[in-house]
Each structure stands twice: as structure tokens, then as C-alpha cells.
Amino acid sequence: MADVKQTKIDLNNLKAGGFIKERGKDLFTVRLRVPGGRMSVPRLKKIAEVAEKFGGEFVHLSVRQSIELININFKDFDAVVEELGEKSQKVASCGARVRVPVACGGCEYNPNGLVDTQKSALEVDEKLFGTPTGHHKFKVAFAGCPFDCPKSSTNDVGFSGAIEPVLDKATCISCGLCVKSCVPKALVMGEDNKPVLTAEKCIWCGDCVKVCPTEAWSVKKKGYTVRIGGKWGRNPLVGTLFATFLPEDKAVEFIAAVLEWYKQKAEGLGRIRLGDTIIKEGPDALLNHLRSQFPDYTVAKTIAPQIIQTQVGMN
Amino acid sequence: MQTIDLRGVSCPTNFVKAKLALEDLDDGMIAQILLDDGEPVKNVPRSLKADGHKLLGLTQTEEGYYILELKKIEE
CATH class of the missing domain: 3.30.413.10 (Sulfite Reductase Hemoprotein, domain 1)
Known part of the structure; x- marks a missing residue:
């Protein structure tokens, strides 16, 4: 029997939504919370770093002022949340x-x-x-x-x-x-x-x-x-x-x-x-x-x- | 009195031109600014007020354009 590697994800991160399934297998859009569309420049830099490390070649600006990280593998959810810094950058919602x-x-x-x-x-x-x-x-x-x-x-x-x-x-x-x-x-x-x-x-x-x-x-x-x-x-x-x-x-x-x-x-x-x-x-x-x-x-x-x-x- | 003719100049070029022209005036001098009806006469006076100048009056000419009179206030 082959070794089955169990993926661990903190499901609490998903409670408010904001992780949206994409077309491809395992891939999700992570919608970040940007109330009022205002974002500090240092925060924008941090998000760019996380997008570069875990995401695709671009981000998308949603019609409701959120920054969406594209092509995030669900196995990286915890790492993305961790690196964004849970306190200062929260994920948005859906549903x-x-x-x-x-x-x-x-x-x-x-x-x-x-x-x-x-x-x-x-x-x-x-x-x-x-x-x-x-x-x-x-x-x-x-x-x-x-x-x-x-x-x-x-x-x-x-x-x-x-x-x-x-x-x-x-x-x-x-x-x-x-x-x-x-x-x-x-x-x-x-x-x-x-x-x-x-x-x-x-x-x-x-x-x-x-x-x-x-x-x-x-x-x-x-x-x-x-x-x-x-x-x-x-x-x-x-x-x-x-x-x-x-x-x-x-x-x-x-x-x-x-x-x-x-x-x-x-x-x-x-x-x-x-x-x-x-x-x-x-x-x-x-x-x-x-x-x-x-x-x-x-x-x-x-x-x-x-x-x-x-x-x-x-x- | 200095006349700044901004007829035929659209927003925001007219406001920026007015700012440049007003730079050449001494504090307290009066200027007449000629503005087209519509957007220019609605926007430019308020922006010049926000820049600290004193608006003195607005008159409509027979030709249909407006003359805004203002006193230059140096910050």
C-alpha cells in the first residue's frame, strides 16, 4: 500500500469564506479583505511578496475593492494566512x-x-x-x-x-x-x-x-x-x-x-x-x-x- | 488688473493654468478670470477658493462666458 500523505489545513481560516474554488484542480482564489479599498503601501508590498511566492503571475482587483490572489494551491492555505500576517491582513468573505x-x-x-x-x-x-x-x-x-x-x-x-x-x-x-x-x-x-x-x-x-x-x-x-x-x-x-x-x-x-x-x-x-x-x-x-x-x-x-x-x- | 483668459480650455487644464498665472501676481492683487459656462464655471472658482484665494464675484457676459473676479492670497 502506498503511503498516503495527509494534508492538514486549519479549517478555522475558512469560516468566513474568501477562499473561492477556481477551474483547475486544487486551485483557489484567496480574496483579501480591503475595507473601503484603502491599503497601506507596506501592506501592498507584503501582499505582492505572498502573491509572488504562492500565487500565479498576477493578482485581480475585485469589483468590490478586494485584492484577489489567484492560483493558490489549497495545501498552501495555512502558509498564505500565516505569511500575510493574520492580525494585519484578513481574508474576505463570500456566501x-x-x-x-x-x-x-x-x-x-x-x-x-x-x-x-x-x-x-x-x-x-x-x-x-x-x-x-x-x-x-x-x-x-x-x-x-x-x-x-x-x-x-x-x-x-x-x-x-x-x-x-x-x-x-x-x-x-x-x-x-x-x-x-x-x-x-x-x-x-x-x-x-x-x-x-x-x-x-x-x-x-x-x-x-x-x-x-x-x-x-x-x-x-x-x-x-x-x-x-x-x-x-x-x-x-x-x-x-x-x-x-x-x-x-x-x-x-x-x-x-x-x-x-x-x-x-x-x-x-x-x-x-x-x-x-x-x-x-x-x-x-x-x-x-x-x-x-x-x-x-x-x-x-x-x-x-x-x-x-x-x-x-x-x- | 490682470486678465486670465481660460475660455476654450477644459478641466483640469484651466485650473492649472490659472494657478500658474496667479503665481506671477503679488499678494492682494485682483485678477479677472474668463471661464466658459458648464464644467469650468462650476469647478474652477471652488478650486481657487480651496487654494486660499478670495473670490469677489461672478458676472455673466452677453457672449455667454463668465468673469470671475478674485483677490490673490499668498499662503
Whole structure:
């Protein structure tokens, strides 16, 4: 009888997923956890070393900001985890779990950024990453402003930074720069030659505050616009509005409340995403649940996630 | 007063050209910057403000372009 060499693997490393089977025998993609897409340069060097030693000729940048090591032999799992340094570089997830949050660069160096999306992404990653939902995947994204480069409303819970501006008429020099800067045309010059804001048209981007030469426009409120129930893939849904000006430090708590509702309401419905659960239960069911915990931030009314017809015209 | 004509120059070249032109001005001097409608008039004033200059006013001309008046502030 031939000697059978037993491969030993620490199965704890696989708990949160992130090791994804490839086409070839024994080969896996190892998806690394890069919350908010930010990675220090020394860490990037370390990952390059590990990729060179254990992986193929390239890495892949996933659509959700992870670095994926390609062509990793499953027998090297423990060595890869060890060399990456378990504390500083964690592996990402797959399956029915809370995924690594994505985020834009935020407000530190991006002139459009209104809120610290990087901080929010790290907090969510630390507190909620890998939480099993019991039903399906659960994605979170943070955009620093309403221009929403991360496409937050295609996530289960999507956040976009917003500010409510307020005008001090006495300081205003009637230069008209804010009116010219206002893309949604929420600002027009009034009869007194001072800008007038139409709240219904405002997307809360803060461009008026940024351009104002005299600080006549300033920030009254700052926080996240929250849209829930989005997803892409086979049957795309765009998430709808559930909360406005949610303080940045309440993001984790808010997501936890949505998760709690999802876990309970999707019970027995099989592999169903949050958006489809909302359509089934009605948006008010979730809105009321959230209002009980976040009365100051939830909107008065909302609608179900919006179905996007991507198959029309297909024979 | 210095006039910096940035008509027909697109972003971000117009902003960088404005920065270069403003380097030649003394602190406190007033400049007129000519900007096209659209992206340029939306982006350039705000970027110049972020660079520390004092925006004084914006006027639209009959021809449709804009004149941004600003005071150069040395950091």
C-alpha cells in the first residue's frame, strides 16, 4: 500500500469564506479583505511578496475593492494566512454573510467628500463583517457625497454623505456663485438678490457651501442619506430612501437593525436578498421597524426597491 | 488688473493654468478670470477658493462666458 500523505489545513481560516474554488484542480482564489479599498503601501508590498511566492503571475482587483490572489494551491492555505500576517491582513468573505464594505476615498483628500466614509467602512468591517445572514449575501457601501461613485443604492444598505446648507443673508455678497454651482437648480436668486433654496430639488451635495466666498452658506446638518434594498446581478433592484442625515456614528447600529429585520422576515423564504424581502413584506414593515429605533432620521414614507427591467427586448 | 483668459480650455487644464498665472501676481492683487459656462464655471472658482484665494464675484457676459473676479492670497 502506498503511503498516503495527509494534508492538514486549519479549517478555522475558512469560516468566513474568501477562499473561492477556481477551474483547475486544487486551485483557489484567496480574496483579501480591503475595507473601503484603502491599503497601506507596506501592506501592498507584503501582499505582492505572498502573491509572488504562492500565487500565479498576477493578482485581480475585485469589483468590490478586494485584492484577489489567484492560483493558490489549497495545501498552501495555512502558509498564505500565516505569511500575510493574520492580525494585519484578513481574508474576505463570500456566501450568505455581511461582506466587506466598499467606500470611496472619503473626505480627507477628495474635495467632494462630505463625510468620513473610510472611518465608517472600517467600523462596519470591524463590527459586522462576516455575520451570517441566514439567507443571502449582504452588501454595504459608503459614498462621501450624493454624486455616489460607489453606487450605494445598488447595495443592501447604501450610504451617501449629505449636508443641509443654511444661509446667513447678512454675510452674503450676492455674487451668484452658489446659484451657478447648483447643478439640480435648487438655488435661484430671489427678489432681494439673495439665493433662495427649494428643498425638494436639493440633493444636499454642499457645492453651495464649498464655493461661497464669504462663508454665508454653512453646514446646518451633516450625515448619511440611507437607501435600502438594492442589488445587481440577475434581477437588479435599486434601493429606496429610508433615512436622511443619519449621524456617521450611528451607521453600524442602523445596519444591525436592518439585519435584525432581514434575518427575521426572510425566515423560511429560502435564499432571498433583502430587497426582495422588502418587496414581499412591504416597505412600511421595515420603515416602522427602523423608526422605532431611529425616529429622528427615518423618512415619513418610502417605496419598495425599484425593479430595473434589463431583459426587455430579449427574445 | 490682470486678465486670465481660460475660455476654450477644459478641466483640469484651466485650473492649472490659472494657478500658474496667479503665481506671477503679488499678494492682494485682483485678477479677472474668463471661464466658459458648464464644467469650468462650476469647478474652477471652488478650486481657487480651496487654494486660499478670495473670490469677489461672478458676472455673466452677453457672449455667454463668465468673469470671475478674485483677490490673490499668498499662503
